[in-house]
Amino acid sequence: GAVVSQHPSWVICKSGTSVKIECRSLDFQATTMFWYRQFPKQSLMLMATSNEGSKATYEQGVEKDKFLINHASLTLSTLTVTSAHPEDSSFYICSARGGQGKGGYTFGSGTRLTVV
Amino acid sequence: AQSVTQLGSHVSVSEGALVLLRCNYSSSVPPYLFWYVQYPNQGLQLLLKYTTGATLVKGINGFEAEFKKSETSFHLTKPSAHMSDAAEYFCAVSSSTGTASKLTFGTGTRLQVTL
Numbered sequence: 569g570a571v572v573s574q575h576p577s578w579v580i581c582k583s584g585t586s587v588k589i590e591c592r593s594l595d596f597q598a599t600t601m602f603w604y605r606q607f608p609k610q611s612l613m614l615m616a617t618s619n620e621g622s623k624a625t626y627e628q629g630v631e632k633d634k635f636l637i638n639h640a641s642l643t644l645s646t647l648t649v650t651s652a653h654p655e656d657s658s659f660y661i662c663s664a665r666g667g668q669g670k671g672g673y674t675f676g677s678g679t680r681l682t683v684v
Numbered sequence: 685a686q687s688v689t690q691l692g693s694h695v696s697v698s699e700g701a702l703v704l705l706r707c708n709y710s711s712s713v714p715p716y717l718f719w720y721v722q723y724p725n726q727g728l729q730l731l732l733k734y735t736t737g738a739t740l741v742k743g744i745n746g747f748e749a750e751f752k753k754s755e756t757s758f759h760l761t762k763p764s765a766h767m768s769d770a771a772e773y774f775c776a777v778s779s780s781t782g783t784a785s786k787l788t789f790g791t792g793t794r795l796q797v798t799l
Contacts, residue, residue, distance in 0.1 A: 602787070610791070614788075661728070674730075678727045
């Protein structure tokens with residue numbers, strides 16, 4: 569079945585540093601990937617839509633300079649949290665559409681980011 | 685525009701009892717509807733989806749859901765709950781099968797299964 573691999577699964581970093589999260593579609597091509605943020609015991613909030621070979625589309629209120637998205641190939645999208653601060657601590661999840669039959673979305677396993 | 689409402693942020697059932705998780709949607713176009721399950725610190729796993737065709741959809745782990753257009757509902761059911769069903773469940777809607785079509789989530793329902 570379709571698999572989306574997300575790494576790292578967890579990361580701890582110091583305030584002011586940058587962290588890169590990778591999302592790969594392993595057995596299908598994903599021209600579009602989605603990045604979500606999830607706060608504890610809450611739903612998923614769409615941050616941005618990542619488009620292969622072009623700029624990402626950010627949702628209202630999401631700082632594009634803080635959350636850099638690059639979709640360099642049909643199987644890889646990256647989210648870089650720049651100059652991270654404790655309030656950026658959260659669970660980040662990527663997803664891609666494809667490989668699940670008509671209409672299906674496949675999700676990565678998520679990345680727990682803790683900024684200290 | 686599309687939205688999803690999940691009634692009940694927390695549902696508790698006894699092991700072996702019926703599971704019913706409610707989901708109502710709003711969409712200006714024919715919806716594609718999904719149920720996902722999330723275990724702690726993990727991503728989302730697809731339980732089932734409705735796109736077109738048969739309105740009663742069967743998914744994994746014994747779950748099923750029925751698309752009722754007249755009620756704008758897509759409730760998730762399972763005849764007999766198991767301890768391993770304890771998790772967070774999300775209903776979601778998208779507007780088409782296009783790869784760039786966004787998925788809109790409900791607020792989630794935490795299912796607790798007791799002995």
